[in-house]
Amino acid sequence: MKKNNQPKNIDLGDYQYGFSMPEHSVHKTKLGLTKKIVSEISGVKEESKWMLDFRLRAYELFKKMPLPVWGADLSPIDFSAITYYLKATDHQSNSWEDLPQEIKDTYDRIGVPEAEKKFLAGVSAQYESEVVYESFDKELKKLGVIFCDMDTAFKKYPELVKAYLGTLIPSHDNKFAALNSAVWSGGSFVYIPKGVEVKLPLQAYFRINAEAFGQFERTLIIAEEGSSVHYVEGCTAPIYTTSSLHSAVVEIFVKKNARVRYTTVQNWSKNIYNLVTKRAQAGEGAVMEWIDCNIGSGVTMKYPAVYLTGRGAHGEVLSIAYAGKNQHQDAGAKMVHLAPDTTSRVVSKSIAKDGGRTSYRGLVHIAKSAKNAKASVVCDALLIDDISRSDTYPTMRSQEPSATIEHEATVEKIGADKLFYLTSRGIKKEDAEGLLVNGFIAPVVKEIPLEYSIELNRLINMEMEGSVG
Amino acid sequence: MLSLHNLSVSIGKQKILDDISFDFQPGKTYALMGPNGSGKSTLASAIMGHPEIIYSRASKITIGKKLDRRSGNIKNLSADKRAKLGIFLSFQTPLALPGVTVFALLRLALEKQMDPVTLHKQVKKYATELHIKDELLTRSLNDGFSGGEKKKLEALQAVLLAPQFALFDEIDTGVDVDALKTIAHFLKKHLPKTTTLVFITHSTRLLKYIRPQEVLVMKGGRLVKTGGSLLSQKIEKDGFDEIEV
Numbered sequence: 001m002k003k004n005n006q007p008k009n010i011d012l013g014d015y016q017y018g019f020s021m022p023e024h025s026v027h028k029t030k031l032g033l034t035k036k037i038v039s040e041i042s043g044v045k046e047e048s049k050w051m052l053d054f055r056l057r058a059y060e061l062f063k064k065m066p067l068p069v070w071g072a073d074l075s076p077i078d079f080s081a082i083t084y085y086l087k088a089t090d091h092q093s094n095s096w097e098d099l100p101q102e103i104k105d106t107y108d109r110i111g112v113p114e115a116e117k118k119f120l121a122g123v124s125a126q127y128e129s130e131v132v133y134e135s136f137d138k139e140l141k142k143l144g145v146i147f148c149d150m151d152t153a154f155k156k157y158p159e160l161v162k163a164y165l166g167t168l169i170p171s172h173d174n175k176f177a178a179l180n181s182a183v184w185s186g187g188s189f190v191y192i193p194k195g196v197e198v199k200l201p202l203q204a205y206f207r208i209n210a211e212a213f214g215q216f217e218r219t220l221i222i223a224e225e226g227s228s229v230h231y232v233e234g235c236t237a238p239i240y241t242t243s244s245l246h247s248a249v250v251e252i253f254v255k256k257n258a259r260v261r262y263t264t265v266q267n268w269s270k271n272i273y274n275l276v277t278k279r280a281q282a283g284e285g286a287v288m289e290w291i292d293c294n295i296g297s298g299v300t301m302k303y304p305a306v307y308l309t310g311r312g313a314h315g316e317v318l319s320i321a322y323a324g325k326n327q328h329q330d331a332g333a334k335m336v337h338l339a340p341d342t343t344s345r346v347v348s349k350s351i352a353k354d355g356g357r358t359s360y361r362g363l364v365h366i367a368k369s370a371k372n373a374k375a376s377v378v379c380d381a382l383l384i385d386d387i388s389r390s391d392t393y394p395t396m397r398s399q400e401p402s403a404t405i406e407h408e409a410t411v412e413k414i415g416a417d418k419l420f421y422l423t424s425r426g427i428k429k430e431d432a433e434g435l436l437v438n439g440f441i442a443p444v445v446k447e448i449p450l451e452y453s454i455e456l457n458r459l460i461n462m463e464m465e466g467s468v469g
Numbered sequence: 470m471l472s473l474h475n476l477s478v479s480i481g482k483q484k485i486l487d488d489i490s491f492d493f494q495p496g497k498t499y500a501l502m503g504p505n506g507s508g509k510s511t512l513a514s515a516i517m518g519h520p521e522i523i524y525s526r527a528s529k530i531t532i533g534k535k536l537d538r539r540s541g542n543i544k545n546l547s548a549d550k551r552a553k554l555g556i557f558l559s560f561q562t563p564l565a566l567p568g569v570t571v572f573a574l575l576r577l578a579l580e581k582q583m584d585p586v587t588l589h590k591q592v593k594k595y596a597t598e599l600h601i602k603d604e605l606l607t608r609s610l611n612d613g614f615s616g617g618e619k620k621k622l623e624a625l626q627a628v629l630l631a632p633q634f635a636l637f638d639e640i641d642t643g644v645d646v647d648a649l650k651t652i653a654h655f656l657k658k659h660l661p662k663t664t665t666l667v668f669i670t671h672s673t674r675l676l677k678y679i680r681p682q683e684v685l686v687m688k689g690g691r692l693v694k695t696g697g698s699l700l701s702q703k704i705e706k707d708g709f710d711e712i713e714v
Contacts, residue, residue: 416520418564424517425578425626426552435577439568439609 015296017110018269020238021102023210025128027087031212032080035059038182041085045151045185050162058171058181065175071361072299072330077273082214082245084183086128092149094135103127110236112205119451121200122147126217127207129185140198146191147202150218153189161189164220168251168279168307176275180216180249187217187248192227192258201230201263201449206246208237208272214245221252221260223286228259232452235296237269243298245273252280254288256310261289265452267459268296270326276302284310284339291447292319294329295459303361305334308342308370315344318444320456323356323388324463332361332393333377337403340371348379349441352388353463359391364405366398373403381411382440384433384464412440434464470495471516471556471634471665474529478515478522485511487690493634498666498679502704503687509669510561512687513636517558518548532556532634552578555633559623559640561669565612571622574610575629588629595625599655600648616643624652628659635660636667641675653678673705 027044029037038059042052067074093099096113107113107125116123121140124147125133131149146153154161171181188204208215223229237244246268254260260280268274274297280288290304306315317333335344350358360379381390392409414436422432438445438457445453476489486508493499503509515522516530524544531541532554543551566574572592576585583591596606599621611619620640627635637656641649653675660666668679676684684701686694694700 415564418566420514420517420519420548421560421564421566422574423548424552424558424560425574425630426549427574427577428549429547431577432549435569435573436566439566439573442568 015239015269017236017267018239019109020211020240021106021209024088024100024102025086026090027085028083029085031083033059033082033084033183037084041183041185044085044087047154048158050158051154054166054171055182058178061172062175062178062182065172065178067175068301071301071359072328074273074275074299077243077245081242082212083210084214084216085185086210086213087130088128088209089130089132092131093133096133099132103132106207106209107133107205110205110207110234115203115451119200119449120203121198122202124149124188124202124204125207126186126204126215128210128213129215131186137200140196143196144193145196145198146189148189150187150189150220151185153220157191160191160222161220164222164251164253166251168253168281169249169277174277176247177249177277180218180247180277183214184216184218184249186215187219188221188231189219190221190229190231192223192229194224195226197227198229201232203232203234206233206235208244208246208268211240212242212244214247217248219248219250221250221262223252223254223258223260225256226258227255230261230263230449232263232265232449234265235268237272239269240271243271243273245275246297248276248278250276250278252288254280254282254286256283257285258283259287261291262304263291263448263452264293265456266292266294266296266300270296270298272297274300274302276300278302278304279307280305280315281307281309282313282315285312286310287314287316289316289318290333291444292317292331293448293456294319294321294331295456295463297329298326299328299330301330303332303334303363305336306344307336307338308344308373309338311339312341313339314342317346317348318447319348320441320444321348321350321358322460322463323350323352323358325354325356328357328359330359330361332359332363334363335365335375336363337366337370337373337375339369341373342370343374344376346377346379347444349382349444350379350390351382351384351437351440351460352390353384355387357389357391359393360409361393363395364397366400366403366405368399370400371402373400375404376406378408380409380440382437383411383413384437430464431461434461437464470533472529472531473516474531475525475527476512476515476530477525477528478511479525480511480521480523485690486515489692491685491692491695493665493667495633495663495665497683498681499668500676500679500681500684500701501667501669501687502684503671505671507687508690509671509687510638511690513558513638513669516634516636517556518543518546518551520548552630552632557627557630557632557635559620559627559635559637561638561642563611563619563623566610567612569610570607571610571626572606575626578630591629592625595628595655595659599625599651601625617645617648620644620652621648624655627656631661632664633661634665634667636669638669639671640668641670641672649675650678673708676701676705
């Protein structure tokens with residue numbers, strides 16, 4: 001294997017993660033998806049018959065199910081032109097030094113080892129199909145906390161994983177959940193025992209390096225009674241002219257009085273279709289918070305959901321979507337109230353510029369038994385120019401007369417007068433736009449750990465400078 | 470020195486300013502007066518560079534001591550570039566900027582001139598002098614602020630930006646007498662001695678606090694009269710409607 005650590009020298013614009021490394025693989029499936037390829041993936045992973053059957057059933061569903069007819073245009077996706085499994089290195093490492101040079105360089109440039117030193121309790125890094133690096137605080141391990149990749153979890157704790165896997169998001173939920181169930185690889189497994197509070201965040205980094213590739217990780221988080229955890233994921237990819245697909249499934253179980261916060265800073269390059277199903281179940285007195293920031297990707301369809309199944313459970317989705325040229329962010333939230341005294345809050349902030357399109361698509365469902373449930377939805381859209389577009393598609397269903405739902409939606413254009421005010425202070429127009437946009441998203445950003453909020457503000461400023469796209 | 474030469478401007482298809490020429494001297498204080506709709510605020514926007522302003526071909530705005538009137542025309546410069554040349558405008562109705570604090574604004578505006586720690590100290594110091602409540606400094610600028618609070622924050626920004634030519638568009642409206650005294654005193658104390666101060670107002674109340682050396686009167690988009698303290702006193706007594714053109 002020829003060693004060439006120099007990243008391909010292409011014009012990255014302002015997307016600093018758009019570099020690519022030469023592709024290497026120890027195992028790569030042929031283009032396209034067949035029953036044989038599904039079996040091949042399962043075979044490479046040396047899985048049990050249970051999992052092979054799970055995959056094959058899902059594959060049959062995937063073939064039968066139609067593409068969603070609502071939301072973003074997915075017709076350009078050519079399922080036969082994608083590589084569904086690519087293993088870049090033979091072994092998983094718990095030291096950056098042991099990784100192949102190119103992979104190590106990639107994460108250095110993204111800044112992962114640096115972040116790990118500073119403020120993380122655990123780090124997992126997925127490169128193509130497999131998790132290549134993992135580190136985890138020893139003290140937490142002693143307390144019984146599990147943080148590992150899903151493949152390992154399924155081998156080490158098969159009964160635990162089987163009891164939860166696919167129970168919140170069954171394979172037949174939607175075409176992309178079926179696809180993920182058929183070809184899934186990697187992702188995180190997090191188990192927090194009763195009463196354990198994990199103070200520092202656990203972070204997973206997802207990197208796609210290969211061209212015309214599909215990444216299908218699957219994440220499962222179980223927070224037992226009274227426990228708490230903050231899980232953070234970040235995603236980047238090189239800029240290619242062909243499209244790649246990222247289709248993850250994330251299931252989270254928040255038990256009685258437990259608390260889970262799941263933060264995403266999605267910064268895929270613009271050739272990525274990002275079609276993700278995320279769902280959590282919150283038991284009695286539990287709190288589930290999704291903080292979802294979608295800055296990158298060409299097309300995103302993602303609607304994090306909370307099923308509030310226990311009395312007094314609380315669900316939140318705080319989201320930021322940015323759509324520039326040739327981007328469509330179709331994102332939102334689902335809150336399903338199934339128990340009394342449950343509460344939910346959705347705050348969605350979207351920004352569209354240079355002909356980009358943002359859509360808020362949300363569901364609030366209050367079932368008959370959910371006495372005194374309270375739901376609040378606020379979605380604010382900001383348009384930077386006249387050629388960009390923003391839509392809101394809210395669905396509200398209440399079968400419980402004692403429940404209350406509040407909904408508020410605003411669309412605002414960045415005003416010439418506000419820009420004049422700021423530029424009259426000597427601030428350049430692009431910086432003034434950045435200031436206004438960062439001000440607009442500030443209510444959500446302040447919920448994000450400082451390290452990420454700085455990164456997010458920086459990303460927004462870069463997008464505002466206009467040379468992207 | 471900032472000079473206007475044959476300044477005529479339109480907004481959309483409507484002509485608003487008609488052939489205004491005037492030289493503003495450094496270090497002098499002016500009052501720009503006139504009834505509502507006489508074009509005072511448009512003149513301020515035209516000097517600052519609002520993007521909606523359309524200048525006639527003959528119009529010139531020059532800055533500095535240059536005698537050659539063909540050079541130094543700033544009428545095609547954007548507002549931020551004019552600000553960097555030392556022009557400042559205090560707005561009649563400062564807009565609310567959700568999520569943007571006065572610190573964030575000034576940090577960007579003074580990016581290369583002042584480090585954030587010094588800036589923080591300076592803002593605090595001036596805010597105390599102006600009796601601006603601390604919490605206003607960390608809130609969204611002008612969002613839910615009273616009239617007086619907004620104008621005090623305009624004055625604070627003026628002093629930190631230390632312009633050579635400062636326009637104050639109705640710094641007196643929505644401001645009580647005590648606050649007005651505080652603002653006027655603050656500006657006179659802290660703005661550089663060489664700064665030209667232009668106070669736009671349609672009331673005479675402001676005059677006794679700012680003591681202008683020269684008064685300019687506008688009517689119907691034209692500069693109709695200029696004069697010294699005598700004119701100022703006459704306007705204070707009789708109002709500017711009585712001024713003979």
